[in-house]
Each structure stands twice: as structure tokens, then as C-alpha cells.
Amino acid sequence: MRTKNSSAYIQEHGEGGWRxxxxxxxxxxxxxxxxxxxxxxxxxxIKRGEFSTEEEQKIIQLHASLGNRWAAIAxxxxxxxxxxxxxxxxxHLKKRLAETGIDPVTHKPVGPSSTPTATAISSCxxxxxxxxxxxxxxxxxxxxxxxxxxxxxxxxxxxxAPSKCLQAIKTSQNLVQVxxxxxxxxxxxxxxxxxxxPKRPISSTSARLLNTMARRLTTPLHxxxxxxxxxxxxxxxxxAGNKVIEPYHDFMxxxxxxxxxxxxxxxxxxxxxxxxxxxxxxMESFDLDMLKDWxxxxxxxxxxxxxxxxxxxxxxxxxxxxxxxxDIF
DNA sequence: AATAGGTACAACCGCCATAAA
DNA sequence: ATTTATGGCGGTTGTACCTAT
Numbered sequence: 001m002r003t004k005n006s007s008a009y010i011q012e013h014g015e016g017g018w019r020x021x022x023x024x025x026x027x028x029x030x031x032x033x034x035x036x037x038x039x040x041x042x043x044x045x046i047k048r049g050e051f052s053t054e055e056e057q058k059i060i061q062l063h064a065s066l067g068n069r070w071a072a073i074a075x076x077x078x079x080x081x082x083x084x085x086x087x088x089x090x091x092h093l094k095k096r097l098a099e100t101g102i103d104p105v106t107h108k109p110v111g112p113s114s115t116p117t118a119t120a121i122s123s124c125x126x127x128x129x130x131x132x133x134x135x136x137x138x139x140x141x142x143x144x145x146x147x148x149x150x151x152x153x154x155x156x157x158x159x160x161a162p163s164k165c166l167q168a169i170k171t172s173q174n175l176v177q178v179x180x181x182x183x184x185x186x187x188x189x190x191x192x193x194x195x196x197x198p199k200r201p202i203s204s205t206s207a208r209l210l211n212t213m214a215r216r217l218t219t220p221l222h223x224x225x226x227x228x229x230x231x232x233x234x235x236x237x238x239x240a241g242n243k244v245i246e247p248y249h250d251f252m253x254x255x256x257x258x259x260x261x262x263x264x265x266x267x268x269x270x271x272x273x274x275x276x277x278x279x280x281x282x283m284e285s286f287d288l289d290m291l292k293d294w295x296x297x298x299x300x301x302x303x304x305x306x307x308x309x310x311x312x313x314x315x316x317x318x319x320x321x322x323x324x325x326x327d328i329f
Numbered sequence: 330a331a332t333a334g335g336t337a338c339a340a341c342c343g344c345c346a347t348a349a350a
Numbered sequence: 351a352t353t354t355a356t357g358g359c360g361g362t363t364g365t366a367c368c369t370a371t
Contacts, residue, residue, distance in 0.1 A: 019356070033341075035357070041339065071359060086360075087338055333371085341363070350354075 040083045047079035051088055059085060059093060064107040 018031030027034065040046075051059070055077055062073045070082035070089075077085065094104040101109050 032357080036340070039358090068360065082359075083339080091337055331371100334369085336368075337366090339364090339366100342361085343359105344361105345359080346357090348354100348356085350352105 040081050043081075045079050046081060046084075051080075051092075055080070056093060059089060060097070060107075063089065063093075063104075 018035040021027070021031055021034050022029045025034075029037075058077060059073060062076055066072050068086075070086040074080055074082040074085050097104040097107075103109070
């Protein structure tokens with residue numbers, strides 16, 4: 001195609017009228033071909049070059065929610081074309097996820113059983129994490145020896161959007177009873193944040209809250225069930241007895257409708273309420289079996305998580321472990 | 330230097346939705 | 351109500367380029 005002709009024609013006459021464009025521009029192409037050439041290559045506002053880490057993470061998150069709806073994904077990445085994103089997914093991201101033990105279609109850990117190994121969780125988490133999260137490792141021990149417990153929290157932290165989730169936590173009567181005054185203060189701090197509020201303070205607060213939760217909740221199982229309840233908006237959680245968190249539940253309900261997902265996500269994004277991510281794959285990957293990895297690992301050796309007497313309080317690792325700051329988008 | 334295999338990305342194809350006739 | 355034109359979309363292919371042997 002003679003690029004100069006089509007570009008000049010479109011810049012002079014604007015987009016549209018693709019059927020007549022080839023004839024008027026003196027091209028031996030069909031209109032459809034010209035439109036694609038313009039949309040995917042010639043358009044002057046197209047961003048070229050390497051995808052940033054932020055863009056990569058956004059694509060992964062959006063793909064988990066939207067699937068192969070490249071045009072919808074592209075709308076969240078300014079100046080990137082759906083074709084470019086599709087190609088980048090197929091040639092880079094899909095492969096990278098597969099290598100880290102994540103099914104690129106379902107975004108769940110792969111393997112003979114549905115139970116992810118600690119390594120898979122860690123890798124998955126890293127694949128989904130922000131640059132800050134990826135770089136910020138536990139201060140007390142290297143990442144390679146981080147416990148599954150920490151990885152669970154790490155992964156959760158990477159997924160949580162602060163405002164709505166933490167507001168949900170705040171409104172959870174069960175948790176408010178469990179959390180200390182200090183923790184609740186953190187929640188209040190977050191709930192009054194505005195869309196213009198810088199990310200880092202929110203993230204730090206989110207991390208502090210999760211750390212506090214990890215310390216205060218009586219057992220890992222209790223914590224897990226509570227978190228599952230919060231994030232799923234379940235109305236019949238038995239162990240934690242939480243009530244439905246309306247705002248979050250509303251989002252989940254709206255997200256269930258593919259046709260309205262984009263609109264719902266857009267609404268929630270505008271209100272700084274929650275990320276566009278669908279948490280259901282995350283929730284399904286929170287398999288109780290995976291908690292068994294806690295047994296016999298490092299400082300948890302010999303402790304059985306099902307044991308109701310086991311408390312995270314005074315656990316030296318949890319006490320001192322600092323979740324990395326989160327990248328909220 | 331030649332070749333095979335892999336990779337990246339633009340382009341193509343077929344299907345679908347929608348608006349206009 | 352039906353047909354046609356048009357544009358949008360996702361899957362796939364073609365090809366240039368790179369790398370290893």
C-alpha cells in the first residue's frame with residue numbers, strides 16, 4: 001500500500017468512507033484493508049515500542065476479567081491498538097504466564113491438581129504484581145524462603161484495590177470486632193480517600209491493614225474464610241458470619257454480565273471504588289489444601305493450621321513481615 | 330555461508346452488528 | 351420486514367527478521 005496516499009487522504013478528509021477511499025486515493029486495495037492499515041499502523045497517535053511493566057500488568061488483569069476481548073482491553077490502554085495488544089499477548093504474556101505455572105486462559109494455576117504449589121503461587125503473584133510489589137521483598141528473609149502464608153497475603157495484597165475493598169472490610173461488623181482500633185483507623189483513613197489521593201499512602205495503608213489482620217485474626221483458616229467472604233460478597237459465609245457487603249456485591253453482580261462489564265468497570269473506576277479485576281479466579285485459587293503447605297515450613301514447622309489454638313499473634317515472621325506497597329490501578 | 334527453527338508483527342479472513350435504503 | 355453497505359472484532363496467516371547449528 002502506498003502509505004503516503006492513504007495517510008494524506010485520511011488526514012485531509014478524515015476517517016470514514018473507506019469504500020471510496022482507495023479509488024479517491026489511487027490505491028489498489030479494498031476499503032476494509034485501508035481501514036485496518038490506518039487503524040493498526042498509520043494512525044499518528046499510535047504508541048509504539050516496548051510495553052511498560054504497568055501496561056503488561058494491566059493487560060494481564062484486564063484479560064483475566066475480559067478474556068480475548070482485545071478491543072475492550074485496548075480501550076484501557078491509551079494509544080495502543082487491539083491488534084498490538086493481541087500480538088503482545090500471544091507472543092509474550094501468554095508464554096510468560098504459562099512458564100510461571102498460570103493457565104493463560106483461565107488465569108488459574110495449572111498442574112495435576114487444582115492445588116497450587118508454593119512456587120506456583122509465588123510465580124503467579126510475581127507475574128501479577130506491580131513493579132513496586134515485585135521489587136519489595138520481605139525484609140526478614142529472602143523471597144525464595146518466604147512462607148506460603150506470606151505469599152498468600154502478598155498475592156491478596158497485589159489484588160486488592162484499596163478503597164472499596166477496605167471500605168467493605170470496614171463495614172464488615174465481624175471484622176470491625178476483630179480488628180484493633182489501630183486497624184480500624186487505617187480503614188477510616190482509606191475510606192475517606194479521594195480519586196486524587198496519591199497511590200502510595202493508600203497502598204501503605206492497605207499493606208498495614210493486611211498486616212494487622214494477619215496479626216489479629218485468630219487462625220489462618222479464620223483469616224482466609226473472612227477474606228474470602230469479603231472478596232466474594234458471599235451472603236452465607238458460615239465461619240465468619242459476615243453479611244453481604246452491598247457495594248462490592250453490587251460490583252460483582254454487575255461484573256457477571258458480560259455486556260455491562262465494561263460499563264460497570266468504568267463506573268467503579270470513575271468512583272475510585274475498585275479495580276476492574278474480577279476476583280473470582282483469585283478466590284477459586286484460594287484452595288484450603290494450599291494452606292497445608294504451611295505445615296512444616298520454616299517457623300511454622302509442626303504447627304497445624306486447623307488447630308484452633310494456633311494464633312498468628314507473636315509469630316515473629318508475621319509480626320515483622322511487611323507487605324510491599326501496592327500498585328493500584 | 331547455508332539452513333532450519335523460532336519470533337514478532339502487519340495483514341488478511343470470516344463473522345457479526347448496525348444503520349440506511 | 352428485508353436487503354445491503356459499512357465498520358468492528360477476534361482468530362489466523364504470511365513474511366521478514368533473528369538466532370543457533
